[in-house]
Amino acid sequence: MPTGVALRDPRQQLFDAAERVLVRDGVTGLNSRAVTTEAGVAKGVLHRHFADFDAFLTELVLDRIAQVKAHATALRDAAGTGVVADNLTGALMASFDPVMVAIVVLIIARDELRGRLRAAGTARFPLVGEGTAMIAGYLTAERDLGRIAPDADIDTLAPTLIGAAHLLFTEQKDTPPEPAAVRKVVTTVLAGATR
Template sequence: MPTGVALRDAREQLFAAAERILLRDGPNALTSRAVTTEAGCAKGVLHRHFADFDAFLAELVLDRIARVEAQGTALCASAGTGTVTGNLADALTELFGSSVAVGIVALITFRDDLRARLRRSRPAGVPVLTEAAAMIAAYLAAERRLGRLAADADVDTLSPTLIGAGHLLFADRKAGRPEPEAVRKVVAAVVAGVVREPTP
């Protein structure tokens, strides 16, 4: 895009460009020049919308956290329908399947300044993964209230266990996505002792 031509929804275009670079080339390749080149705009466009590159990256992470929170609302609404194992497997696949969440975690780990900036508003845990664990915990608590999980099911331990296992399944960008059955198998193993519903 030539310099001087306005971008429609510049923030989203820049975020999408950053995600493509992150997924294709990893966090080391993510620079302001790479992002604006990928988005097809002048470098000044990014700095017109964000104070600096770390501010841009922090907003990208916060935007993706908002998406996880929206996914959590839909997941909680599914409590009592389908199977617990199936719902959890679908949630992990949606969360990690595009590899965006995996890439964001790598980015946060890679950039000290970004991590420090995010710590101002999110002092504990790894952003995105912490919100994902909260999403799973809320869903499991809803299923426990409905009697589809054991009354003593420790959702605060099960949820990070599921997130960690899901992250490991999807973390290898080169190997491609795991098969749906592999995701279901891991979920079933984690929740086997607490699920109180018939196996389909």
């Protein structure tokens, strides 16, 4: 006779649990036992759905990258509406939540994970690269609409915005920076580029 409760979406349940563990306990506290305990499932559930723990982590990051790509589409679609600095501030506030910051640390800490992500076709610096592409795509759309100067160096502006935002968000241990602080970074970086 089977025991236990059927899981609706075990992969998502495990991803959600891993994110909670990662934010709460950091990279050193993240292991398969911590994830399955947090998810309230047997350890075998993780290995039933993933070849090993690094395969699980790879899929976790790829899931997060898919979210960034969805945000990129929405941000690009917002080109020509609102204020450029406000659109970018909102995108950066949404992108750099505590989970994303923790996942970036995870990617840096695990060589095997970085290798698997690169083999899966991610940016050279997974997640950060996709975030940079999101900002670059939006700035390009705004430049095409004439709201960013035609000679603006988007290949410099986009990583500068991502890097400055990342520093702001990692300096705040338990709370994200205020939107005004993020907006100040955006307006400073874009000074001279907006019209």
